[in-house]
Amino acid sequence: MEFSDINKKTCDDRDTNIYENTKITSASLENAESSKSQQTEKEEGLYEPIRLGEKVNDRKSFRCEEIPTRIKYFIYIVLALFIVLYMIVIALIIFVAVPKEQAIDGEWSNWGMWTTCSDSCGGGTKSRNRSCSNPTPSTNGKQCMGNFEQIGQCNKQLCLGIDGGWSNWGDWNTCSDSCGGGIKSRNRSCSNPTPSTNGKQCMGNFEQIGQCNKQLCPGIGKYF
Missing domain, CATH: 2.20.100.10 (Thrombospondin type-1 (TSP1) repeat)
Incomplete structure:
Protein backbone atom coordinates (compact mmCIF):
# COMPACT_ATOMS: atom_id res chain seq x y z
CA MET A 1 0.00 0.00 0.00
CA GLU A 2 1.31 3.39 -0.92
CA PHE A 3 1.54 6.36 1.38
CA SER A 4 -0.91 8.30 -0.70
CA ASP A 5 -3.45 5.53 -0.40
CA ILE A 6 -2.97 5.48 3.33
CA ASN A 7 -3.59 9.16 3.49
CA LYS A 8 -6.61 8.83 1.24
CA LYS A 9 -8.01 6.01 3.26
CA THR A 10 -7.39 7.87 6.43
CA CYS A 11 -9.30 10.90 5.17
CA ASP A 12 -12.16 8.71 4.04
CA ASP A 13 -12.28 7.02 7.39
CA ARG A 14 -12.21 10.39 9.06
CA ASP A 15 -15.13 11.61 7.03
CA THR A 16 -17.00 8.45 7.75
CA ASN A 17 -16.36 8.79 11.45
CA ILE A 18 -17.43 12.42 11.42
CA TYR A 19 -20.63 11.46 9.55
CA GLU A 20 -21.32 8.65 11.97
CA ASN A 21 -20.60 10.87 14.95
CA THR A 22 -22.88 13.52 13.50
CA LYS A 23 -25.53 10.90 12.92
CA ILE A 24 -25.14 9.59 16.45
CA THR A 25 -25.29 13.12 17.81
CA SER A 26 -28.45 13.85 15.78
CA ALA A 27 -29.99 10.61 16.95
CA SER A 28 -29.04 11.46 20.52
CA LEU A 29 -30.60 14.90 20.16
CA GLU A 30 -33.72 13.41 18.63
CA ASN A 31 -33.88 10.85 21.41
CA ALA A 32 -33.37 13.59 23.96
CA GLU A 33 -36.08 15.73 22.40
CA SER A 34 -38.38 12.72 22.14
CA SER A 35 -37.75 11.80 25.74
CA LYS A 36 -38.23 15.42 26.74
CA SER A 37 -41.53 15.63 24.88
CA GLN A 38 -42.57 12.31 26.41
CA GLN A 39 -41.57 13.61 29.80
CA THR A 40 -43.52 16.79 29.12
CA GLU A 41 -46.53 14.75 28.08
CA LYS A 42 -46.15 12.66 31.19
CA GLU A 43 -45.93 15.79 33.30
CA GLU A 44 -48.94 17.23 31.55
CA GLY A 45 -50.68 13.92 32.11
CA LEU A 46 -49.79 14.20 35.76
CA TYR A 47 -50.90 17.84 35.93
CA GLU A 48 -54.17 17.21 34.08
CA PRO A 49 -55.98 15.68 37.11
CA ILE A 50 -54.66 18.51 39.20
CA ARG A 51 -56.08 21.01 36.71
CA LEU A 52 -59.35 19.15 36.60
CA GLY A 53 -59.38 19.16 40.37
CA GLU A 54 -58.74 22.90 40.37
CA LYS A 55 -61.61 23.43 37.93
CA VAL A 56 -63.89 21.31 40.06
CA ASN A 57 -62.80 23.22 43.14
CA ASP A 58 -63.42 26.52 41.31
CA ARG A 59 -66.92 25.39 40.35
CA LYS A 60 -67.60 24.22 43.87
CA SER A 61 -66.37 27.50 45.32
CA PHE A 62 -68.46 29.44 42.76
CA ARG A 63 -71.50 27.40 43.68
CA CYS A 64 -70.75 27.88 47.36
CA GLU A 65 -70.53 31.62 46.79
CA GLU A 66 -73.63 31.64 44.54
CA ILE A 67 -75.89 29.78 47.00
CA PRO A 68 -75.74 32.46 49.78
CA THR A 69 -76.39 35.16 47.16
CA ARG A 70 -79.47 33.33 45.91
CA ILE A 71 -80.66 32.76 49.46
CA LYS A 72 -80.15 36.46 50.18
CA TYR A 73 -82.16 37.50 47.12
CA PHE A 74 -84.86 34.99 48.00
CA ILE A 75 -85.08 36.42 51.51
CA TYR A 76 -85.35 39.97 50.09
CA ILE A 77 -88.14 38.91 47.76
CA VAL A 78 -90.01 37.14 50.56
CA LEU A 79 -89.69 40.20 52.80
CA ALA A 80 -90.93 42.49 50.03
CA LEU A 81 -93.94 40.24 49.41
CA PHE A 82 -94.62 40.10 53.13
CA ILE A 83 -94.55 43.90 53.39
CA VAL A 84 -96.92 44.29 50.42
CA LEU A 85 -99.28 41.66 51.89
CA TYR A 86 -99.14 43.40 55.26
CA MET A 87 -100.05 46.77 53.71
CA ILE A 88 -102.96 45.18 51.80
CA VAL A 89 -104.27 43.59 54.99
CA ILE A 90 -104.02 46.91 56.86
CA ALA A 91 -105.87 48.72 54.04
CA LEU A 92 -108.63 46.10 54.07
CA ILE A 93 -108.96 46.38 57.85
CA ILE A 94 -109.24 50.17 57.63
CA PHE A 95 -111.73 49.93 54.77
CA VAL A 96 -113.91 47.47 56.67
CA ALA A 97 -113.51 48.87 60.18
CA VAL A 98 -113.99 52.60 59.46
CA PRO A 99 -117.73 53.33 59.19
CA LYS A 100 -118.76 54.78 55.87
CA GLU A 101 -120.75 57.97 55.67
CA LEU A 160 -162.07 99.87 37.56
CA GLY A 161 -161.72 103.11 35.68
CA ILE A 162 -160.60 105.90 37.97
CA ASP A 163 -161.19 109.37 36.63
CA GLY A 164 -158.72 112.08 37.42
CA GLY A 165 -159.53 115.09 39.62
CA TRP A 166 -157.93 118.50 39.94
CA SER A 167 -155.88 119.40 42.90
CA ASN A 168 -156.28 122.78 44.58
CA TRP A 169 -154.89 125.85 42.87
CA GLY A 170 -151.41 126.80 43.87
CA ASP A 171 -150.32 130.25 44.95
CA TRP A 172 -150.25 133.17 42.52
CA ASN A 173 -146.82 133.99 41.25
CA THR A 174 -145.37 137.50 41.33
CA CYS A 175 -147.13 140.14 39.19
CA SER A 176 -145.39 140.97 35.99
CA ASP A 177 -145.58 144.76 36.65
CA SER A 178 -145.64 146.85 39.78
CA CYS A 179 -148.19 149.34 38.39
CA GLY A 180 -150.21 150.13 35.31
CA GLY A 181 -151.62 146.62 35.18
CA GLY A 182 -149.66 143.38 35.07
CA ILE A 183 -150.40 139.66 34.90
CA LYS A 184 -150.00 136.78 37.30
CA SER A 185 -150.64 133.02 37.09
CA ARG A 186 -151.20 129.93 39.21
CA ASN A 187 -151.30 126.18 38.47
CA ARG A 188 -153.05 123.02 39.49
CA SER A 189 -152.52 119.31 38.66
CA CYS A 190 -154.75 116.36 37.76
CA SER A 191 -153.70 114.34 40.79
CA ASN A 192 -156.71 114.26 43.09
CA PRO A 193 -156.96 111.42 42.20
CA THR A 194 -154.62 110.54 39.39
CA PRO A 195 -156.58 108.89 36.57
CA SER A 196 -156.04 105.15 36.05
CA THR A 197 -155.12 103.60 32.73
CA ASN A 198 -158.72 103.37 31.65
CA GLY A 199 -159.90 106.45 33.62
CA LYS A 200 -160.69 109.91 32.31
CA GLN A 201 -158.31 112.80 32.39
CA CYS A 202 -159.22 116.04 34.17
CA MET A 203 -161.22 118.56 32.14
CA GLY A 204 -160.15 122.20 32.02
CA ASN A 205 -156.93 124.18 32.21
CA PHE A 206 -154.11 123.46 34.56
CA GLU A 207 -153.06 127.19 34.51
CA GLN A 208 -155.02 130.32 35.45
CA ILE A 209 -153.93 133.84 34.42
CA GLY A 210 -155.17 137.06 36.08
CA GLN A 211 -154.48 140.83 36.16
CA CYS A 212 -152.69 142.57 38.96
CA ASN A 213 -151.38 145.99 40.02
CA LYS A 214 -153.92 147.90 38.00
CA GLN A 215 -153.24 151.26 39.72
CA LEU A 216 -151.75 154.11 37.73
CA CYS A 217 -148.08 154.49 37.67
CA PRO A 218 -146.80 157.89 38.97
CA GLY A 219 -146.54 160.50 36.17
CA ILE A 220 -148.89 158.67 33.83
CA GLY A 221 -152.47 160.01 33.65
CA LYS A 222 -153.90 157.35 31.57
CA TYR A 223 -155.42 154.26 33.16
CA PHE A 224 -155.18 151.02 31.44
Missing part, protein backbone atom coordinates in the same frame (compact mmCIF):
# COMPACT_ATOMS: atom_id res chain seq x y z
CA GLN A 102 -124.27 57.10 54.71
CA ALA A 103 -125.50 58.85 51.60
CA ILE A 104 -128.31 61.28 52.46
CA ASP A 105 -130.43 62.58 49.61
CA GLY A 106 -131.78 66.09 49.84
CA GLU A 107 -135.47 66.88 50.19
CA TRP A 108 -137.41 70.12 49.65
CA SER A 109 -138.65 72.16 52.56
CA ASN A 110 -142.19 73.57 52.60
CA TRP A 111 -143.01 76.46 50.33
CA GLY A 112 -142.62 79.88 51.88
CA MET A 113 -145.18 82.69 51.87
CA TRP A 114 -146.23 84.37 48.64
CA THR A 115 -144.76 87.78 47.96
CA THR A 116 -146.98 90.82 47.43
CA CYS A 117 -148.67 90.94 44.04
CA SER A 118 -146.95 93.19 41.57
CA ASP A 119 -150.26 94.85 40.53
CA SER A 120 -153.51 95.55 42.34
CA CYS A 121 -155.64 94.69 39.33
CA GLY A 122 -155.40 93.60 35.72
CA GLY A 123 -153.20 90.59 36.47
CA GLY A 124 -149.95 90.68 38.40
CA THR A 125 -147.32 88.18 39.51
CA LYS A 126 -146.24 86.80 42.85
CA SER A 127 -143.56 84.28 43.90
CA ARG A 128 -142.57 81.99 46.71
CA ASN A 129 -139.42 79.97 47.47
CA ARG A 130 -138.35 76.70 49.05
CA SER A 131 -134.94 75.23 49.95
CA CYS A 132 -133.30 71.82 49.66
CA SER A 133 -132.85 71.48 53.41
CA ASN A 134 -135.29 68.86 54.64
CA PRO A 135 -132.77 67.22 54.93
CA THR A 136 -129.75 68.86 53.38
CA PRO A 137 -127.99 66.39 51.04
CA SER A 138 -124.69 64.90 52.22
CA THR A 139 -121.48 64.99 50.22
CA ASN A 140 -122.34 61.82 48.30
CA GLY A 141 -126.11 62.37 48.42
CA LYS A 142 -128.40 63.53 45.64
CA GLN A 143 -129.55 67.11 45.22
CA CYS A 144 -133.21 68.01 45.15
CA MET A 145 -134.91 67.81 41.78
CA GLY A 146 -137.12 70.66 40.63
CA ASN A 147 -137.27 74.45 41.01
CA PHE A 148 -136.64 76.35 44.20
CA GLU A 149 -138.92 79.23 43.09
CA GLN A 150 -142.55 79.20 42.08
CA ILE A 151 -144.21 82.09 40.23
CA GLY A 152 -147.94 82.60 40.02
CA GLN A 153 -150.47 85.12 38.82
CA CYS A 154 -152.52 87.34 41.09
CA ASN A 155 -155.17 90.11 41.01
CA LYS A 156 -156.54 89.02 37.67
CA GLN A 157 -159.67 91.13 38.02
CA LEU A 158 -160.16 94.05 35.68
CA CYS A 159 -159.16 97.39 37.05
Whole structure:
Protein backbone atom coordinates (compact mmCIF):
# COMPACT_ATOMS: atom_id res chain seq x y z
CA MET A 1 0.00 0.00 0.00
CA GLU A 2 1.31 3.39 -0.92
CA PHE A 3 1.54 6.36 1.38
CA SER A 4 -0.91 8.30 -0.70
CA ASP A 5 -3.45 5.53 -0.40
CA ILE A 6 -2.97 5.48 3.33
CA ASN A 7 -3.59 9.16 3.49
CA LYS A 8 -6.61 8.83 1.24
CA LYS A 9 -8.01 6.01 3.26
CA THR A 10 -7.39 7.87 6.43
CA CYS A 11 -9.30 10.90 5.17
CA ASP A 12 -12.16 8.71 4.04
CA ASP A 13 -12.28 7.02 7.39
CA ARG A 14 -12.21 10.39 9.06
CA ASP A 15 -15.13 11.61 7.03
CA THR A 16 -17.00 8.45 7.75
CA ASN A 17 -16.36 8.79 11.45
CA ILE A 18 -17.43 12.42 11.42
CA TYR A 19 -20.63 11.46 9.55
CA GLU A 20 -21.32 8.65 11.97
CA ASN A 21 -20.60 10.87 14.95
CA THR A 22 -22.88 13.52 13.50
CA LYS A 23 -25.53 10.90 12.92
CA ILE A 24 -25.14 9.59 16.45
CA THR A 25 -25.29 13.12 17.81
CA SER A 26 -28.45 13.85 15.78
CA ALA A 27 -29.99 10.61 16.95
CA SER A 28 -29.04 11.46 20.52
CA LEU A 29 -30.60 14.90 20.16
CA GLU A 30 -33.72 13.41 18.63
CA ASN A 31 -33.88 10.85 21.41
CA ALA A 32 -33.37 13.59 23.96
CA GLU A 33 -36.08 15.73 22.40
CA SER A 34 -38.38 12.72 22.14
CA SER A 35 -37.75 11.80 25.74
CA LYS A 36 -38.23 15.42 26.74
CA SER A 37 -41.53 15.63 24.88
CA GLN A 38 -42.57 12.31 26.41
CA GLN A 39 -41.57 13.61 29.80
CA THR A 40 -43.52 16.79 29.12
CA GLU A 41 -46.53 14.75 28.08
CA LYS A 42 -46.15 12.66 31.19
CA GLU A 43 -45.93 15.79 33.30
CA GLU A 44 -48.94 17.23 31.55
CA GLY A 45 -50.68 13.92 32.11
CA LEU A 46 -49.79 14.20 35.76
CA TYR A 47 -50.90 17.84 35.93
CA GLU A 48 -54.17 17.21 34.08
CA PRO A 49 -55.98 15.68 37.11
CA ILE A 50 -54.66 18.51 39.20
CA ARG A 51 -56.08 21.01 36.71
CA LEU A 52 -59.35 19.15 36.60
CA GLY A 53 -59.38 19.16 40.37
CA GLU A 54 -58.74 22.90 40.37
CA LYS A 55 -61.61 23.43 37.93
CA VAL A 56 -63.89 21.31 40.06
CA ASN A 57 -62.80 23.22 43.14
CA ASP A 58 -63.42 26.52 41.31
CA ARG A 59 -66.92 25.39 40.35
CA LYS A 60 -67.60 24.22 43.87
CA SER A 61 -66.37 27.50 45.32
CA PHE A 62 -68.46 29.44 42.76
CA ARG A 63 -71.50 27.40 43.68
CA CYS A 64 -70.75 27.88 47.36
CA GLU A 65 -70.53 31.62 46.79
CA GLU A 66 -73.63 31.64 44.54
CA ILE A 67 -75.89 29.78 47.00
CA PRO A 68 -75.74 32.46 49.78
CA THR A 69 -76.39 35.16 47.16
CA ARG A 70 -79.47 33.33 45.91
CA ILE A 71 -80.66 32.76 49.46
CA LYS A 72 -80.15 36.46 50.18
CA TYR A 73 -82.16 37.50 47.12
CA PHE A 74 -84.86 34.99 48.00
CA ILE A 75 -85.08 36.42 51.51
CA TYR A 76 -85.35 39.97 50.09
CA ILE A 77 -88.14 38.91 47.76
CA VAL A 78 -90.01 37.14 50.56
CA LEU A 79 -89.69 40.20 52.80
CA ALA A 80 -90.93 42.49 50.03
CA LEU A 81 -93.94 40.24 49.41
CA PHE A 82 -94.62 40.10 53.13
CA ILE A 83 -94.55 43.90 53.39
CA VAL A 84 -96.92 44.29 50.42
CA LEU A 85 -99.28 41.66 51.89
CA TYR A 86 -99.14 43.40 55.26
CA MET A 87 -100.05 46.77 53.71
CA ILE A 88 -102.96 45.18 51.80
CA VAL A 89 -104.27 43.59 54.99
CA ILE A 90 -104.02 46.91 56.86
CA ALA A 91 -105.87 48.72 54.04
CA LEU A 92 -108.63 46.10 54.07
CA ILE A 93 -108.96 46.38 57.85
CA ILE A 94 -109.24 50.17 57.63
CA PHE A 95 -111.73 49.93 54.77
CA VAL A 96 -113.91 47.47 56.67
CA ALA A 97 -113.51 48.87 60.18
CA VAL A 98 -113.99 52.60 59.46
CA PRO A 99 -117.73 53.33 59.19
CA LYS A 100 -118.76 54.78 55.87
CA GLU A 101 -120.75 57.97 55.67
CA GLN A 102 -124.27 57.10 54.71
CA ALA A 103 -125.50 58.85 51.60
CA ILE A 104 -128.31 61.28 52.46
CA ASP A 105 -130.43 62.58 49.61
CA GLY A 106 -131.78 66.09 49.84
CA GLU A 107 -135.47 66.88 50.19
CA TRP A 108 -137.41 70.12 49.65
CA SER A 109 -138.65 72.16 52.56
CA ASN A 110 -142.19 73.57 52.60
CA TRP A 111 -143.01 76.46 50.33
CA GLY A 112 -142.62 79.88 51.88
CA MET A 113 -145.18 82.69 51.87
CA TRP A 114 -146.23 84.37 48.64
CA THR A 115 -144.76 87.78 47.96
CA THR A 116 -146.98 90.82 47.43
CA CYS A 117 -148.67 90.94 44.04
CA SER A 118 -146.95 93.19 41.57
CA ASP A 119 -150.26 94.85 40.53
CA SER A 120 -153.51 95.55 42.34
CA CYS A 121 -155.64 94.69 39.33
CA GLY A 122 -155.40 93.60 35.72
CA GLY A 123 -153.20 90.59 36.47
CA GLY A 124 -149.95 90.68 38.40
CA THR A 125 -147.32 88.18 39.51
CA LYS A 126 -146.24 86.80 42.85
CA SER A 127 -143.56 84.28 43.90
CA ARG A 128 -142.57 81.99 46.71
CA ASN A 129 -139.42 79.97 47.47
CA ARG A 130 -138.35 76.70 49.05
CA SER A 131 -134.94 75.23 49.95
CA CYS A 132 -133.30 71.82 49.66
CA SER A 133 -132.85 71.48 53.41
CA ASN A 134 -135.29 68.86 54.64
CA PRO A 135 -132.77 67.22 54.93
CA THR A 136 -129.75 68.86 53.38
CA PRO A 137 -127.99 66.39 51.04
CA SER A 138 -124.69 64.90 52.22
CA THR A 139 -121.48 64.99 50.22
CA ASN A 140 -122.34 61.82 48.30
CA GLY A 141 -126.11 62.37 48.42
CA LYS A 142 -128.40 63.53 45.64
CA GLN A 143 -129.55 67.11 45.22
CA CYS A 144 -133.21 68.01 45.15
CA MET A 145 -134.91 67.81 41.78
CA GLY A 146 -137.12 70.66 40.63
CA ASN A 147 -137.27 74.45 41.01
CA PHE A 148 -136.64 76.35 44.20
CA GLU A 149 -138.92 79.23 43.09
CA GLN A 150 -142.55 79.20 42.08
CA ILE A 151 -144.21 82.09 40.23
CA GLY A 152 -147.94 82.60 40.02
CA GLN A 153 -150.47 85.12 38.82
CA CYS A 154 -152.52 87.34 41.09
CA ASN A 155 -155.17 90.11 41.01
CA LYS A 156 -156.54 89.02 37.67
CA GLN A 157 -159.67 91.13 38.02
CA LEU A 158 -160.16 94.05 35.68
CA CYS A 159 -159.16 97.39 37.05
CA LEU A 160 -162.07 99.87 37.56
CA GLY A 161 -161.72 103.11 35.68
CA ILE A 162 -160.60 105.90 37.97
CA ASP A 163 -161.19 109.37 36.63
CA GLY A 164 -158.72 112.08 37.42
CA GLY A 165 -159.53 115.09 39.62
CA TRP A 166 -157.93 118.50 39.94
CA SER A 167 -155.88 119.40 42.90
CA ASN A 168 -156.28 122.78 44.58
CA TRP A 169 -154.89 125.85 42.87
CA GLY A 170 -151.41 126.80 43.87
CA ASP A 171 -150.32 130.25 44.95
CA TRP A 172 -150.25 133.17 42.52
CA ASN A 173 -146.82 133.99 41.25
CA THR A 174 -145.37 137.50 41.33
CA CYS A 175 -147.13 140.14 39.19
CA SER A 176 -145.39 140.97 35.99
CA ASP A 177 -145.58 144.76 36.65
CA SER A 178 -145.64 146.85 39.78
CA CYS A 179 -148.19 149.34 38.39
CA GLY A 180 -150.21 150.13 35.31
CA GLY A 181 -151.62 146.62 35.18
CA GLY A 182 -149.66 143.38 35.07
CA ILE A 183 -150.40 139.66 34.90
CA LYS A 184 -150.00 136.78 37.30
CA SER A 185 -150.64 133.02 37.09
CA ARG A 186 -151.20 129.93 39.21
CA ASN A 187 -151.30 126.18 38.47
CA ARG A 188 -153.05 123.02 39.49
CA SER A 189 -152.52 119.31 38.66
CA CYS A 190 -154.75 116.36 37.76
CA SER A 191 -153.70 114.34 40.79
CA ASN A 192 -156.71 114.26 43.09
CA PRO A 193 -156.96 111.42 42.20
CA THR A 194 -154.62 110.54 39.39
CA PRO A 195 -156.58 108.89 36.57
CA SER A 196 -156.04 105.15 36.05
CA THR A 197 -155.12 103.60 32.73
CA ASN A 198 -158.72 103.37 31.65
CA GLY A 199 -159.90 106.45 33.62
CA LYS A 200 -160.69 109.91 32.31
CA GLN A 201 -158.31 112.80 32.39
CA CYS A 202 -159.22 116.04 34.17
CA MET A 203 -161.22 118.56 32.14
CA GLY A 204 -160.15 122.20 32.02
CA ASN A 205 -156.93 124.18 32.21
CA PHE A 206 -154.11 123.46 34.56
CA GLU A 207 -153.06 127.19 34.51
CA GLN A 208 -155.02 130.32 35.45
CA ILE A 209 -153.93 133.84 34.42
CA GLY A 210 -155.17 137.06 36.08
CA GLN A 211 -154.48 140.83 36.16
CA CYS A 212 -152.69 142.57 38.96
CA ASN A 213 -151.38 145.99 40.02
CA LYS A 214 -153.92 147.90 38.00
CA GLN A 215 -153.24 151.26 39.72
CA LEU A 216 -151.75 154.11 37.73
CA CYS A 217 -148.08 154.49 37.67
CA PRO A 218 -146.80 157.89 38.97
CA GLY A 219 -146.54 160.50 36.17
CA ILE A 220 -148.89 158.67 33.83
CA GLY A 221 -152.47 160.01 33.65
CA LYS A 222 -153.90 157.35 31.57
CA TYR A 223 -155.42 154.26 33.16
CA PHE A 224 -155.18 151.02 31.44
